[in-house]
Amino acid sequence: MTPEQSAWFAETFDALVGNVGQALLGKDRPVRLALTAMLAEGHLLLEDAPGTGKTSLAKAIAATVQGTHHRIQFTPDLLPSDVTGVTIYDQGSHKFEFHPGPVFASVVLADEINRASPKTQAALLEVMEEGQVxxxxxTHAVGRPFMVIATQNPIEQAGTYRLPEAQLDRFLIKTSLGYPDRASTIEILAGARDRTTNLTPRITTQAVGTMADLARTVHIDEAVLDYVARLTESTRSDAQTALGASVRGGLALVRCAKVWAASEGREYVLPDDVKDLAQPVLAHRLVLDTEAEFAGVRAADVLDRILETTAPSVLRAV
Structure with a gap:
């Protein structure tokens, strides 16, 4: 990535954040994380209470990049074919025709994903990893860009199926929106019910692909890679974790750090980029041991301690 390209990337990224921010007031960091997940060609998991704007986020992103948006309400009786699509025999043409499911969209909102059965949850695994059904x-390709935004309600757990670690690991970033501040709440109450209807596209879906390709070319020094490796290794060797971040987690952190650096107008990754993203990228991949869980320790606490005790490697002088 050249300095000119990084400047264009940062300017475009800020424009996307500003456009989505018209629908989600006062949520700059969650919006930046969501767009980082899209440009790193990954998926987002939102764990939040109802009514915090999760659906609005998915609709706003789709509208901003001139893409399509589908919402799937996950329920216990939802079938895998309700998500991916089904082949039906056409008596007129005497051929089987594929009818695509709602997963064929630029942005797919999997609302309350943990309410569906494990079999239906597994229907998303192939498309999230391979971009195809x-x-x-x-095999049917879902196109590019493709992003799943899945939601979970942390309060109501009755009748839910906990996402297995293998599926959690496929979400690039996990975050929450939270409630807006007082000023933003007043502005929301005084305005339209659905603020996404007035959004205009800022870029095309083809330009999203261009930005994703550019982000891959961001330079990351071997010292920063060593820092990422030591962080993930520390999560696996920590006394309070039963399962730490895998190599996939480290790769996810690198992918996100490249987009994060480009969004700030840099063509190289700094250790601070890794620190900024460690919590949303790695925390949901950790499984605490039983004693730590009973003691009320959170994965975020473990990561905070690891980040404090693991010093970044010294960058080489250019």
Missing amino acids: TVDGV
Whole structure:
């Protein structure tokens, strides 16, 4: 990435954040994290109470990048074919025709994903990892960009199926929106009910692909890679974790750090980029041991301690 390209990337990224921010007032960091997940070609998990704007975020992102948006309400009786699509025999043409499901969209909102059965949850695994759906032995690409924004309600757990660690690991970033501040709340109450209807596209879906390709070219020094490796290794060797971040977690942190650096107009990654993203990228990948869990320790607490005790590697002089 050249300095000119990084400047364009940062300017465009800020424009996207500002546009989405018209629908989600006072949520600059969650919006930046969501767009980082999209440009790193990953997926976002939101754990938040109802009514905090999760649906609005998905609609606003889709409208901003001139893409399509589908919402899937996950329920216990939802079938995998309700998500991916189904092949139906057409008596007129005497052929089987594929009818795509709601997963074929630029931004897919999987609302209350933990309410569906494990079999239906697993229907998302292939498309989240491979960007394609296989039905009756035929593979169908979902296109680019493609992003799943899944939501979970942390309060109401009755009738839910906890996401397995393998599926949690496939979400690039986990974060929450939270309630807006007082000033933003007043502005929301005084305005339209759905603020996403007035949004205009800022870039095309093709430009999103261009930005994603550019982000991959951001330079990351070997010293920063060593820092990421030591952080993930520390999560695996920590006394309070039963399962730490895998190599996939380290790769996710690198991908996000590259986008984060480009969004700030840099063509290189700094250790501070890794620190800024460690919590949303790694925390949901940690499994605490039983004693730590009973003691009320959170994965975020473990990561905070690891970040404090793990010093960044010294960057080489250019």
